[in-house]
Amino acid sequence: MTDLRRRYVERIRRDGAPLSPQLSEAFASVPRELFVTEGFQRRDGTWARPGSAGFLERVYSNDVLVTKVDGGVPVSSSSQPSLMAIMLAALAVQPGDRVLEIGAGTGYNAALLTALGARVTTVDVQDDVVARARAALQRAGVEGVRVVAGDGYAGVPNEHFDRVIVTVGVAGLSPHWLAQAESPRPGPIVVPVEHAGTHPVLAVHCAASGSDVAGPGVVTGRVVCSSGFMTAAGPLTARHPGAHPHPVPATALTAFRPAAPSRWEHSLDSLAYRDLWYAAGVWSTRATHAAVPGRDGSTLILLDEEGTGGAAILPDGMVLAGGAQEREYAAAAAGIVDRWEAASRPPMQAWRITLARTGDSATPIWCPTAWDLVD
Template structure:
C-alpha cells in the first residue's frame, strides 16, 4: 500500500501539478479506496470491483472513478486527482478555513481539505450520494466534514464561508454563494466555456462587479437546474459528430500543438466566437474544437496541427473564421488561458439567476 500511494503522488506530479508539502501529505494519508467500497466504472465504462486485481492500482492512479451511472450517463464520481490537487491549491486552503463544497461526490475531496485543517460543509442534491459520502468519511475517520443533502444552487443550510469550491460543471455561479462569502473569500468553480468547463477563481459580491481568472482546463459532469441554464452568451452544446467533413485548410503546425497549448487556443476561440464548442470526428477517438453553424450539425473543426475540416452549406465561411481565430491567437503570442480576465454578468432564469461569463480581456502576453 505504501508503494501504491508513493506511486500515486508521482503520477499526480507527473501531470505537472506542483503539490505543496501539506497537500502531498493529505493525498498520502487519506485512503481513497475507502471512498469507493463498492467499486467504480473506468473511463471506458468497464466496472471494477474490490475483488479485481486491478482495483487498488486503479484507485491509486491519476484517473477519474465513476461511482454512479444513470443509464449511460455518469452522474457522480471521484474526480481525477491531479485536477483535485490544482483546484485545492487554487483555493489556498488554510487551517481553520470554513469551506463550502458544492457536489459531495464520494467525499474524498472533502476529506483532503479537512486533512489540511479546513472545516468543510459538502452538499449534494442526490440523497444516496450524500449518504454514501457521509458513511465513507466516517469509515476513514475524517473529522471536520458535515455532509448535507441539499440543492447546490442555494448551498444548503445557512453559513458563512472563507472559500467555496464547486465540483460539478455549471453555466454560472449562484448569487447565494457570493452572498455567503466572508470578506476576501472567493469561489473556485468549473464554468462552461466552448463545450468544456475551465476552472475559474471568482471574486465579487451579489451587487457586483464579479470577475474571474482562469485556473486550468477541465471537463466535468454538468449540473442540473438553474446552475445549467442557457443564456444569451451560451456556446452551442457539443456535437456528437459532423457528417461529410472534408479538409478545407491544410495543417500549419509541425509538430502539432501539445494538449495544453491546444486548450489555450480552444479557450481563446471561445472568448472570441460564440459558436465555439467541440465535436466528434469520424475515425478519431477524441473530440476537437469546433465552430458550429446555426443548425448545430455542420461547420468547421480545428485539429491540433491547425488543419481545418469543414462541412455544410457554410463550410467556406466557417473555414475562414477558423483560420482567422488561429491567426489572431498566434499573432498575440499564443496566450495561455491563464492570461485571461473574465467579467461576469447576471443571466439565466430571473427567478433563479446565475452569474455567467460575459466579457474577456487579455491581461498579459507570453
C-alpha cells in the same frame, strides 16, 4: 506512508499538480479506497470491486473513478487526483477555514480539505450520493465534515464561508455562493464554468460585499486549468445569451472536408491546443467540441446554427468544413487561428474574465461576459 500511496503522490506531482508539503501529506494520509467501497466503472465499462485484480492499483492511479452511472451516463465520481490537487492549491485553504463544497461525490475531496485543516460543508442533490459520502467519511474516521442533501444552487442559506469549491460543471455561479463567500479573509470561488464545450476551472473573486450580489459589484476570474466535469442539474446549467452549443457526436455532423491547409509543421501539444480552444470560445459563441467524422477524439469546432455543419480546427492548424455555410465558418475558423497567432498564442491563464448576472430572473447565474488579455 505505504509504497502505494508514496507512488500515488509522486504520480500526482509528476502529472503537473503543484503539491505543497501539506497537500502531499493530505493525499498520502487519506485512504482513497475507503471512499469507493462499492467499486467504480472501469474505462471498458466493466465494474471494479474491492478485492478484484488491480483494484488498489487503479484506486491509487491518477485517474477519475466513476462511482455512479445513470442510463449509461456517469453522474458521480471521484475526480482525477491531479485535477483535485490543482483546484485545492488554487483554493489556498488555511487551517480553520470554513469551506463550502458543491458536489459531495464520494466524500474524498472533503476528506482532503479536512486534512488541510478546513471545516467543510458539502452539498449534493442526489440523496444516495449524500448517504454514501457520509458513510465513507465515517468509515475513514474523518471528522469536521457536514454532508447536506440539497440543490447546490442554494448553497447553505444563512451561513457564510471563507472558501467555496465546486466539483461539478456549471454554466455560471449561483449568486447565493457569492453572498455566502463572505468573511474577513474571503478566498476565491474555485469553479469549473462551461466554455466552448469544456469546463475550465476558474478562480473567481467578488470585489463587492457578498450581500450585494444583485447590485453592480465587480466579479472577476482567472483560469486555473482546463478540465472536463460532469454537468450539474437545475439552474446551474441554465442557458444564457453567451452560452456555447453543447458538444455534438459524430453522428450529428455532415461530412467535413479540408478548407484550409495545415498551419504548422508540428501539431500543437495538448496544452497549446486547449489554449487555442479557449481563445476560440472567447471570440466565437459557436465554439464547442465535436467528434468529427473520420477523426479520432474530440475536436474544436465552430458549429453552425443547424447543428450539423460548420468548421473544425485541428491541432496542426488545418481547417475542415462542411454544411450549407461551410465557407463562412471556414473563414471564421481561419480568422481565429490568425488572431491567436497575432496575439502570440496566449495561454488560457492570460485572460482576465468579467462575470455578469444573467439567465432566468428567478434563478439567475453569474457568467463570463467579457475577457481581456492581461499577460
